[in-house]
Each structure stands twice: as C-alpha cells, then as structure tokens.
Amino acid sequence: MIPFLRRHASLMAIAAIGAAAGATIWRRDGAGALAAALVHAWDLFLFILPSLLAGMLLAASVRQLVAPGMLARWMGAESGLFGLAVATAAGALTPGGPMAAFPLVLVLAAAGADRGALVAYILSWSLNGFQKLLVYEVSLLGLDFALMRTLLTLPMPVLAGWVARRLPIAWTPPR
Amino acid sequence: MTAGQAVLWVLALGALGLCLRRGPGTARKAVTDAGQSILKILPMFAVALPMAAFLAELIPADAASAWIGPESGTTGILVASFAGGLMPGGPFVTFPLVLAFAKAGAGVAQMVALVTGWSIFAIHRIVTWEYPLLGWRFVALRVLAAAPLPIIAGLLAELVLQVVPIGLGRP
Known part of the structure; x- marks a missing residue:
C-alpha cells in the first residue's frame, strides 16, 4: 500500500489540482471553456508526442549500452574537481525520471562515489538531464531559452558538490 | 517535425543501432523498455496536461x-x-x-x-x-x-x- 501511494502520490495530487481547476472553469465560464482547454491540452500532447517517443527510445537504448557503476571509480572522496566533473557529466547523461535516477545514487555510492560527487550527480540530472531538456524544454520553451539556461547552470553541480564536501553533515548510504 | 525533434530521432536511432550491433536481443530489450516507459508515463500525461491547460486558463x-x-x-x-x-x-x-x-x-x-x-x-x-x-x-x-x-x-x-x-x- 505504501509503495503504491509513493509511486502514485504526484499523480493523485495533480489529478486533484486538475479537477479543482476544471470545476472552477466550468462554474465560471461554462462547459465550452472547459472543452476548449481540453482541446488545447490535446494539441500540446500531439505536439510533444514525437519528441516523447524518440526520447524514450534514446533513454532505453542508453540504459542498455552503459553500466551505471562504471564511472563511480572516478568519483571518490579524493577525486577533486575532476570527480565532480565526471559526476556532472554522468548526471546530465542519465535518462529517465526520479524512479531511475535516485536508485542510481545508491549504486554509485556502493561503487565508491563520495557525497560531493553524488550531490553533483543528482543536481546535474535534475538541472540538465538530456531527456528532459530535449523532449520538454527545447520543444516547449524554445531552443534559445533552453540553451541559455543550460549554459548558465552547467557548472553549478560542480560548485554544489564542492560545497557539499565541506558541509559538516556526515552521510552514509542506507542499505 | 521541428529540427529539435529530428535531432532527437537521429540520436535515438543511432543509439538503437549501437544496441543492434551488440545483438538483436539488446535492441529488442531497448524497444520493450521504451514501450514500457511510455505506457507508464501516459496516465501522467492524461492528468497533467489538462491540469496545466486549466491553470493556464485560470x-x-x-x-x-x-x-x-x-x-x-x-x-x-x-x-x-x-x-x-x-x-x-x-x-x-x-x-x-x-x-x-x-x-x-x-x-x-x-x-x-x-x-x-x-x-x-x-x-x-x-x-x-x-x-x-x-x-x-x-x-x-x-x-x-x-x-x-x-x-x-x-x-x-x-x-x-x-x-x-x-x-x-x-x-
């Protein structure tokens, strides 16, 4: 029950917000406005569908080609800025959502990556993961915007990893 | 299809080609894996896109x-x-x-x-x-x-x- 709730918590939260917003539109502007909004959502879906299919295929292929633990030996506590850069690159290249990325943190930790590298890894995935970037950000917000935001935030995981190594919070991976 | 989508498809088919070079089993696994991910994400789209459209209206x-x-x-x-x-x-x-x-x-x-x-x-x-x-x-x-x-x-x-x-x- 708990795993089921965890897996579907955001789905239910989004559905609840959506139902409330839909009801508000219906009461304010009538069923026509509601239908118009749904048509708009459908158009958006059709617009993003080709990217979605290609993105999923790319992600699944990359998962078959690269073993996640492979890079961890470059990411130890003594790895310095180079290790943080490797972690940042690995994060940006990690396909898929949180259900894929967070378990990988445990895999990398078991293979020798330190907390700074893991912080850099997860931040780089969430800031600049290629799948999210190509499928959603470029197609919805435009190439110029996506390019500017990515270039500005590209070095940030290294910075945060460097800070994380110096914070007085000890972390050992749970087993 | 936009230029970005075309690039994405080229990358995806290229990666699938690399899988195919490892063997047809690897490529088949990649395709099934992709299909499963899409099926998993479709319910999300079904609720998320209308929600975003409603909020945009409001x-x-x-x-x-x-x-x-x-x-x-x-x-x-x-x-x-x-x-x-x-x-x-x-x-x-x-x-x-x-x-x-x-x-x-x-x-x-x-x-x-x-x-x-x-x-x-x-x-x-x-x-x-x-x-x-x-x-x-x-x-x-x-x-x-x-x-x-x-x-x-x-x-x-x-x-x-x-x-x-x-x-x-x-x-």
Missing part, C-alpha cells in the same frame, strides 16, 4: 507581470526560485505551466530562476523519492549546497539578457 492575463514580470528584478527572481520548488509533478507539468506564465507576462530571467528552482528543490520529489531512498541527511546536504543556485542563475540570466535578447515559447 491565471489572469496580467497576474504574472506584477510578481515575476521582466521589471520585477531581484525580488521577482527570489519569488520565482521559491515558487519553482513548490511546482508539483515532473517536466510534463512544469514546462506547460512556464509557458502559461510566460503568456501571462512573466520575465525570461524570472523563468530561468523558476525552472532552476524547480529542478533543484521540487518538494514532491524530495518527499516521494529522495527522503525515503537516501535519508534526510542527504536531502539536507544537497539542498544546503544548492540553495543559492536558482537565484544566481536568475541574476546571470538577467546579465545575459542585457546583451542577447532571448524570448520564451515555441519558435
């Missing part, structure tokens, strides 16, 4: 311009960084909503801060994945180390925008 045309408009400056960047962390759901929710904010008058630098704040803080993701899997110490470590980043990203974007004009939305 946000008044000038609502965003006062708080996070182009003239809102550093205050707007702070507001957007914080608001980004509260956005529920994955990219299929956030990016359509950002598009809606943009139409309601949000500034480009403020949207950089918002997307960055969402990427880093996304509270729903911390609650559902990061805390249960990695523990609160890891959450604290990561959030403390990254806290100023959305604001820095917004301020840097403001500097960039003074030199290069960059718009928001589909080309």
